[in-house]
Amino acid sequence: MKRIVAILLSIMCLLCLVSCAPVSDDDGLSKTVPTDGDSVATLPPPGRGETATELRVAIRREANMNPLYPKHYTTRSLLALAYESLYKVDHEGKIVPWLAESIAYDVETMTYRIQIDDQKTFHSGKKLTSQDVQASLLKTISLSTAGFGNEEETPDDFQTDEEGSIANPDADDLSASYDDGSRFQASPYSSMASAKNKKYLNIRQVLTEGEDIILLELQKPDPCITELLTFPIVPASDVDQRSMNPVSGSGAWRVASTGAGRLVTLERVTPGTGIRQITATVFDDVALAMKAFDEGDLDVLVLDVSETSIYADRTRIRKQRIDYPIYISIYFRETDQESAILSRNYMVREIRSDSKGEYFAAPFNRAYYPLLAGDFRRQNASIPEYQIPDLPAIERPDNQTVPSESSDDSGAPAPVRPDTREPFVLLIPEGFTPYRLVDNIGACVARLGRKFSPVTVSKREWASKLRRGSYDAALLIDETYLFLDPVDYLEGLNDAGLFDWTQYVDADDIVTLLEAQHLVSSPEGENHEVFSENAYAQAVSRIFSALPVIGISIPETMVLYGSNVEGTLAGIWRSPYENVEDLIVWRP
Structure with missing residues (x-):
């Protein structure tokens, strides 16, 4: 009897230990x-x-600890805890006030008047003032527009003075950008980021009024000005600091x-x-x-x-x-728009028929359009896939052969037949790491009877190759510091000299996209009641169906x-x- 009791007690102890063990979260x-x-x-x-x-x-290792200068993502995301901005991006993609308490616009002078939080202090105990905001914004403009100094868009008075005119002393200083040990950085290849940064050139002057008012005088109206005001604010005395010493935040x-x-x-x-x-x-x-x-x-x-x-x-x-907010897409370059669309449609068909399906862009998910999943403009409406017509059969030359290996009667390798297929040249940013995606694109090209010829291009040559190079398609990597937006992406392609999207789509659809873009930075409730998510979804689908691009993925x-x-x-x-x-x- 005692032996049976001992066995039962042992079993009960074992069960208690098992039930108290932590639940594994492997593969979560x-x-x-x-x-x-x-x-x-x-x-x-x-x-x-x-x-x-x-x-x-x-x-990652940095050249300095000033948050205004470029940082690797891991460093930048951590420093976001220590520094604040006038506006920030919320979980739905809206740009909402943070240190900005109010904003007003004077139509005649094209000037925004922004009231900042007059109770905010830096960690040093010093009051955060409009002079700090002014200095931080001017440094952000200088860094963001470096390299644009000779562009036609550059204003004549792009110079330094004590009254707050915009300067660009950092045109040669972007070498401070973090890239040591980093496998790939998207921003140097992004037409969308370049076009967005050029919008800073529209700010003619940054002035202050007392300690709590900042004035932005523009060259032309910009209803989305708050998109440019998400920069970190540091003390005016520290904007040029490029050491490893901590910079005070708020x-x-x-x-x-x-x-x-x-x-x-x-x-x-x-x-x-x-x-x-x-x-x-x-x-x-x-x-x-x-x-x-x-x-x-x-x-x-x-x-x-x-x-x-x-x-x-x-x-x-x-x-x-x-x-x-990176959008990976393929742009098709042909002598005319109709041929480019036809090439795009053939590739869409092959991607849709690929056995990998939604895993075509693995390890990232497929994304047909430049819109994040949490974007408030698409939460209750699905966007239809591209609309493509029936396609004619591809005619291949009779003498077209694919190289193959064979052996002669003695078992020795026979000469490999030359590959006579027409090459399909795809430009790829140098260092791009989702190699499986490139391989999957190559497989689609092969099924279309073409020889896949990927060409890697450095960041220094990327813009000129896109505009003037000889190629069939380009793998585009576009990045933004906001939520992705279709208009931002398409304006980036226009700015890169690829095509003007407004010339190929319906005027009403253009208006729909522009109004939706404005909603991102408009005050809560303004025009939101007349916005139709379904109409927006249909307009996005129609516009992208008419352009020579394919959305591939939004990475993570x-x-x-x-x-x-x-x-x-x-x-x-x-x-x-x-x-x-x-x-x-x-x-x-």
Whole structure:
């Protein structure tokens, strides 16, 4: 009897241990961010010890710690906790006020008058004033328009003076852009980013009125001016700082130290429970950061688009994928619009018939149009795919052959027959990493009876090759610092000298897209009641069906969570560390 009781007690103890064990979250993939920042209190899982107040993350080596200068995505997204702007992009793609309390427009003088928060201070204790906003904006304009100095759009008075006229002393300083160890950066190849940055040239002067008013005098009206006001604000005395010393911000977190550029520490400004300190170790290469994560030296690892394309398929790691505003598409170049559309339609047909289907752009999802999933303009309406007519059969020359290997009677390799297929030249940005996508495009080209000839092009030659080069198609990589917008994308193609989209589509559809673009930066309620999501979806489909482009994909960034971390970050791509203080991190 005692023996039976002992056996039963052993079984009961084993069941208790199993039921108390933590549930594995291997292969967890989250694309839905929580809306409630509150964390549910839990008891420490067995063997995990106490909760920590420090979060360990990774960033990349930088030339300086000034947030106004270009930064690698991992660094920029972390610094977003420490710096604020006049306006910011919300989760639905709308541009909403942050430090700007009001904005008014004078039609006669084409001047915007912006009232800023008069109670805001920097972490140093110094009041944030309109002079700080002015200096930060002028530096942003200078950096964003570097290289445009000889363009026709450049205003005659593009010079420096003490009254706030726009200057461009950094035209040769974009070499400070981060690229060491980075596999691919999209912005140098982006026509959309270039066209967006040129809009800064429309600002004639940036003036101040007292300590809390900023005045923007324009050369021509721009109803979307707030799109240009999402830059970080730093003290006027620090806008030119290019050292590893911390620059004071005004956000919920402050940069406490930079460790000579090797170990950056952020601390919460206001006291509270949960995570109160973030320690960011600097890595020269993503492979080293991944190794540290695997060994448990990092709690959370944020990866940019290029890095995500490499590590997206890793298993047994809890992941969160976040759509990033990059649009990958193919542009078809022909002698006339009709021929270009026909080439595009053949490729659409082949992509649709490809066995990979929605995985054609793996590891990223297919995206036919430049619109993010969370965009408020498309939440309740689906956009139809491209409308293409029945296509004539492709006529191939009788003497066209595909190279093949064979053996003679003795078993020795016979000469390989030459490939007589007409080449299909595809321009590809140098360093582009989703190699499987390029291979899939090549397979479609082969089925169309053409020889696939990919040509990589450097960022220095990209714009001139697109405009004047000899090729059949180009793989376009377009990036923005806002939510993706069809008009921004199409205006970028126009600015690059490829085609003027307004010449090929219906005027009513153009108006529909322009009105929807304006909604992004318009005050809540303005024109929203007359906006039709279905009409917008149909207009987008009709316009892209008539143009020589194919939407391929919208890539993603990725957040990896260690097994000792509970909770999920709630930010979008611009600020993925939002609600970081609510994460629960266990330490042995």
